[in-house]
Amino acid sequence: MIYKIRKICCIGAGYVGGPTMAVIADKCPQIDITVVDINKERIEAWNDSDLSKLPIYEPGLDEIIKRCRNRNLEFSTNIKESIAKADMIFISVNTPTKKKGFGAGQAVDLKWVEASARQVGEYARGKTIIVEKSTLPVRTAETIKNILQSVNKNNKSSKYFSVLSNPEFLSEGTAIKDLENPDRVLIGGEDIEAIEALEEIYLNWIDKSKVLRTNLWSSELSKLTANAFLAQRISSINAMSALCEATGANVNEVAEAIGLDKRIGKNFLKAGPGFGGSCFKKDIMNLIYICNLYGLHEVSNYWQKVVDINNWQQHRISSKIIRSLFGTVNEKKLGIYGFSFKANTNDTRESPAIQICTDLLEEGANLHIYDPKVTSIQIQNELKIKHSENLDYCGKWTYEKNYIDAAKDADAIVIITEWDEFKRFNWHEISNIMRSPSWIFDTRCILDPKDLEKLSTNLWQLGTSNKD
Numbered sequence: 001m002i003y004k005i006r007k008i009c010c011i012g013a014g015y016v017g018g019p020t021m022a023v024i025a026d027k028c029p030q031i032d033i034t035v036v037d038i039n040k041e042r043i044e045a046w047n048d049s050d051l052s053k054l055p056i057y058e059p060g061l062d063e064i065i066k067r068c069r070n071r072n073l074e075f076s077t078n079i080k081e082s083i084a085k086a087d088m089i090f091i092s093v094n095t096p097t098k099k100k101g102f103g104a105g106q107a108v109d110l111k112w113v114e115a116s117a118r119q120v121g122e123y124a125r126g127k128t129i130i131v132e133k134s135t136l137p138v139r140t141a142e143t144i145k146n147i148l149q150s151v152n153k154n155n156k157s158s159k160y161f162s163v164l165s166n167p168e169f170l171s172e173g174t175a176i177k178d179l180e181n182p183d184r185v186l187i188g189g190e191d192i193e194a195i196e197a198l199e200e201i202y203l204n205w206i207d208k209s210k211v212l213r214t215n216l217w218s219s220e221l222s223k224l225t226a227n228a229f230l231a232q233r234i235s236s237i238n239a240m241s242a243l244c245e246a247t248g249a250n251v252n253e254v255a256e257a258i259g260l261d262k263r264i265g266k267n268f269l270k271a272g273p274g275f276g277g278s279c280f281k282k283d284i285m286n287l288i289y290i291c292n293l294y295g296l297h298e299v300s301n302y303w304q305k306v307v308d309i310n311n312w313q314q315h316r317i318s319s320k321i322i323r324s325l326f327g328t329v330n331e332k333k334l335g336i337y338g339f340s341f342k343a344n345t346n347d348t349r350e351s352p353a354i355q356i357c358t359d360l361l362e363e364g365a366n367l368h369i370y371d372p373k374v375t376s377i378q379i380q381n382e383l384k385i386k387h388s389e390n391l392d393y394c395g396k397w398t399y400e401k402n403y404i405d406a407a408k409d410a411d412a413i414v415i416i417t418e419w420d421e422f423k424r425f426n427w428h429e430i431s432n433i434m435r436s437p438s439w440i441f442d443t444r445c446i447l448d449p450k451d452l453e454k455l456s457t458n459l460w461q462l463g464t465s466n467k468d
C-alpha cells in the first residue's frame with residue numbers, strides 16, 4: 001500500500017521552492033502545502049494581494065498563486081508548526097559557495113541545509129520523508145541522515161525519517177513550463193515506500209515513464225553533472241566563437257551545422273558573453289572541490305577549464321570593445337543594453353554584464369545601463385559602486401529608464417542580454433544620435449546585420465568575421 005502524503009512543508013521560499021510548490025499545489029488539490037522561510041519580507045511578498053509584488057518573476061506563476069493561495073498553498077514563517085504537521089518535507093534552501101575558510105570559492109556552504117535538518121529532527125513527528133531539492137554535494141543525504149539520527153537519539157522519541165534526493169532541473173524564465181512538463185523526474189533513495197509516496201505526487205500530472213529511480217548518490221551527482229555538461233557546451237561553442245572570428249567562419253552557422261547531428265543536438269549551442277546564473281559556476285566549482293577531495297586532480301582540472309573559458313570570454317569582449325574605440329574608453333559614454341544573466345528574468349547573479357561592466361569601468365568608461373527588468377539597486381550591489389559615483393581611477397555608471405537616453409552621444413552600445421525588445425528597437429534612430437564613429441557590439445548576435453547595413457554605425461557580432 002502506498003504511503004499517502006496529505007501535508008507537505010517546504011523549507012525555503014526561493015527560486016526553486018516557491019515555483020515547485022506552486023505547481024505541486026496546483027496539480028494536487030488533495031495535498032496541503034506550506035512553504036516556510038526565515039525571511040519575513042520574502043514570505044510577506046509571497047502573500048501580497050498585489051501579484052506583481054511576488055518575490056520571483058516567472059511567466060504563469062502569478063496565475064497559479066492566485067488559484068492555489070488560501071486553497072491548499074500557504075506561505076508562512078511558522079517553521080516549527082509546519083514541520084510538525086508535515087508527512088513530507090522538501091529542503092529547498094540556498095547552498096552558496098563558501099567565501100572563507102577551507103574550500104573557499106569552491107565548496108558549498110551547507111549551513112542552511114544543516115540548520116533545516118536540525119529543525120526537522122527536532123520538530124517532526126512520526127514518519128517523515130525528507131526530500132532534498134536544493135543542489136547539493138554528493139553524499140549530503142548522509143549528513144542529513146546523521147543529524148536526524150543523532151537528534152532522534154537525544155530525544156529518545158519514536159520518530160522515523162527517510163531521506164530522498166529529488167533534484168530540480170528547472171530553468172529560470174521557463175520554470176512553470178519546466179515543472180509542468182519536465183524531461184524527467186529523478187528520485188534517488190533506498191526506502192521504496194518513501195520513493196513511491198513521492199512518485200505518487202508526480203504521477204498526478206507526469207507520465208510514469210518519465211520517473212527515473214536511482215540510488216541516492218547517483219541522483220545527487222546527476223544534478224551536478226547535468227549543469228556541468230550544459231556549461232561545458234556553452235564554453236565549447238564560446239571557444240569556437242573566438243576561432244570563428246579569427247578565421248572568417250560564422251559561429252551561428254557552425255552551431256547549426258553541428259547541431260543537426262542528432263548525437264550533438266541543436267540546443268544550448270548559442271555563443272554569447274558566457275554563462276551566468278546561480279547554478280552553473282557554483283555547481284562546477286563544487287564538482288572541482290569534490291574531485292580534488294577524492295584526489296582526482298585531472299578531472300578537476302578538466303572542469304576548471306570550462307570556468308576559465310567563461311571568464312576569458314568576458315574579458316575578451318571587454319578588450320575587443322576597448323581596442324575598437326581606439327584603445328581607450330576613458331570618459332567615453334557607452335550604452336549597456338541588458339544586465340540580467342539571460343532574457344526573461346530579473347536575476348543578475350553571475351551575469352556576464354558584471355565582469356564586462358567592471359572591466360570597462362576600470363578603464364574609465366562612463367556607462368549608461370538599460371535593462372527592462374533589473375533595478376538600479378541590483379546593479380549597484382553587483383558592481384559595488386554607487387550610481388553616478390565617481391571614484392578615482394574608475395569610470396562611473398548611470399541607470400537609464402529608456403534605451404534612447406542610454407544611446408544619446410554614446411560612442412558604443414554593448415548588447416549583453418538577449419531581450420526580445422532589443423530586436424525591435426529603432427536602430428536607425430539609435431545610430432543617428434550616437435557620436436561618430438560609433439559601434440554596436442552585439443554579444444548575443446540578436447541583430448540582423450542586413451537591417452543595419454545602411455546605418456552609419458559599425459556592427460560587431462560575436463563569433464562572426466566582422467570588419468575591424
Ligand code: UDX
Pocket residue numbers: 168169170171172173227230234267268269270271272273274275276277278279280341342343
Ligand atoms: C540552469 C539549468 O539549465 C537548469 O537545469 C538548472 O536547474 C539551473 O541552472 P538557469 O540558470 O535558469 O538554468 O539558466 P539557463 O537557461 O540554463 O542559462 C544559463 C546561462 O547560459 C545563461 O547565462 C545563458 O545566457 C547561457 N546560455 C545558455 C548560453 O550562453 N548559450 C546557450 O545556448 C544557452
